[in-house]
Amino acid sequence: MNDPYSNIITTMQTQGAKLNPPTLTIGTVISIKPLTISTGDLQLNKNNILISERLIDYHQNISIDCSASGAVSCGGQIQSIQIDKQEMTFWCVLKEGDLLALYPIQDEQIYVVLEKVVRLP
Numbered sequence: 270m271n272d273p274y275s276n277i278i279t280t281m282q283t284q285g286a287k288l289n290p291p292t293l294t295i296g297t298v299i300s301i302k303p304l305t306i307s308t309g310d311l312q313l314n315k316n317n318i319l320i321s322e323r324l325i326d327y328h329q330n331i332s333i334d335c336s337a338s339g340a341v342s343c344g345g346q347i348q349s350i351q352i353d354k355q356e357m358t359f360w361c362v363l364k365e366g367d368l369l370a371l372y373p374i375q376d377e378q379i380y381v382v383l384e385k386v387v388r389l390p
Contacts, residue, residue: 291373295386298367306382308371313380320382325361330354 296308304325306313333352363369363385370383 291377293383294371294373294380296369296371296380296382298363298365298369300365301361301363304363306369306371306380308380313371317379318382319379321384323359324363324382324385327359329357329359331357 294308296306296313299305299307299312303314304318304320306318331352332354333350335350368386368388370386372381372383373379374381
């Protein structure tokens with residue numbers, strides 16, 4: 270015999286779970302080129318990852334204009350520094366085996382890579 274109260278509670282739990290926000294998960298970098306991340310039984314690639322550009326190779330335009338004073342190795346003094354509209358290249362900080370904090374969005378079809386995470390020694 271079916272317990273009607275048990276059915277109501279099960280229905281409430283199922284419906285309530287639909288409204289729960291997704292939780293953070295941890296992924297592992299499987300390969301860099303192309304970037305592949307494993308989380309649970311899923312393998313994520315460029316089609317279902319959003320990632321901060323500071324974790325991958327990227328270019329940044331910079332300009333620096335300032336006066337400074339300090340010793341340099343040849344014994345002289347730095348009087349001023351000026352770098353005008355130059356492109357700086359930053360290289361990927363990820364390597365195979367790295368752990369990443371992931372946040373699933375769009376019904377867990379896309380994962381946002383929040384940050385590289387490490388275990389304390």
